[in-house]
Amino acid sequence: MWPKIVDWKELAFGVEIEFVGGDPARLACLPGWVMSLEEKQLDETGRASGSELKSPSIRWDDRQQIQTMLSRLKEQGACANWSCGLHVHVGLEPWGESILLPMLDAALSCQEAMRSLLRTSAHRLIFCPPVTQEICERFIANRCEEALLRPGRPQSQRCGINLASWFYFGTVEIRYANGTLCFKEIVNTIELCLRFVAAVGAGHKLTCDPDGLAQQLGAPVEGYPPPLSVPRWFEERVWLEELFIPILSPLIAEKVPDGEIHHLLPVPDGLLIAVEMPDGKMCKYVVCPPATGWERLRRMNG
Template sequence: MMKSLIIDWKDLYFGVEIEFVGGNPEVVELLPGWTMALDERQIDDTGEESGSELQTPPILWEDREQINEMLLRLIATGARVNWNCGLHVHVSIDPWGEVAIPDFIDAAIQYQESVKNLFHTSEDRLVYCPPVTWEMRDQYLSAPGDAALRHKGRPQSHRCGINIAAWFDNRTVEIRYANGTLKYDEVITTVEFCLRFVAAIGARRKLSCTPKHMANDLGVPHTGYPPPIPAPLWYRERIWLENMFVPVLTPLVASIVPDSEILHILPRPDGLLVAIENTDGKISKYLFHLSSSGWKMKGKLPDS
């Protein structure tokens, strides 16, 4: 069992992942340690892959002005956010160590709904932040490791809204519920909540499950977080169709790539493009078409 350890929230290292569309990410001059994940493309208003993900290095609260500087540089290229963008905050749980993971699992189960409601997470983004479950807790206690903490099946994200599996990647917990924003005040309000929340769980404090009362307990604002942005109807219709096709195509996909999952499905003039993710996280794309005898694979598409 974890021993409570009181850590000043300002002494916790954190990192922020800022998703956006548009702009010209390739030309943004980065501060030392910052990265631009050019393979992290969001869907823009036309349905095209766009933008990128701007990532901080591990920094402290006193370094937060770096975020403002990088946001200004990014916005200057024409970057913006839409319904498909999120704001992810990683907070170090290194001071408590791996022994603390069961406590953070319990806290996620107890408080994740409250965090989601305080952040007003867009309904269209919930697919990217599924909940931590009691089943995950039981699996972790019987076989500790990141596999127990990764979501499987639809929705397609393996990373929960409170992603404790991040410990095994970079010794953090990742909070993914915030909507996308390029406004410094909204980013920093979200960061402060995440730092105070993690520090409170590490100290084994009991928090209210009512969002406003939780904010009071943590000493953070009730408002000021990135607002939800509704998705256009064409995108929602695409997701509805995709969700209908997934159970139909899953048996065929499993015969091609065992133990895999369908990441997304897109219509093409010559069939359906199905992106498949294997257990190692590698993504392959296949083209399927509907014949008189059922769905058939036309071939594998070259890696992009």
């Protein structure tokens, strides 16, 4: 039922910690913690590295579990770099589905303030695009997960304040924070997210000014994971994708009607196109540009 006053410290939450390095397959996890080994990040050379560590549903008084897992990661040599993010899921059980529309309204008015407070790196904005008025209108007309997702590349389907996670986990996922293995930066981020959700749940009218929002919520004004600059080669990879994806999308649509281009990479014999399917699985093709146009296309294994 919305509105309803709930102590932010009593809200359940989960955290997803992306990192590079270490030995994630051998990391000893606390009960309920999960290492998503298929979720790789990029190291400084561009190679797939690290993983994503996911907590169970916990509460504020359980936050020392995060410190324990961070210590184990660091002992293995893991770290967070520019390719990593930090996602916080906050449980919406006290309000149920009735909070979804107020949360969408709050996202429209406060998402830029949240992004500014969390200092989201510019290159990570593809992973946390804004909620739009169109999304709100679609959801009012059809209250389903698909209405809350953005069209376009797979990385951009979930908004920075991602309410589609309600249909999977009963949560709102806040995706703006940069990656970090610093306990203080992580708990500051969690506190901001918990206080934000509790304030929306209580029906409070929130300001769109970043510092004013933090003060209104009683959350830290600073102390969040800092933005990190990206290597030049990664910038060039992004430019390459932006140049070629519009050209190659029709070709992929013919071969893989239900797929969407996830990323492109130059390889010795052409250009690798990674295509994400509706079930989340990835298939890869290599395309070559002969003089007559983009004609050669072969499927890659693995």
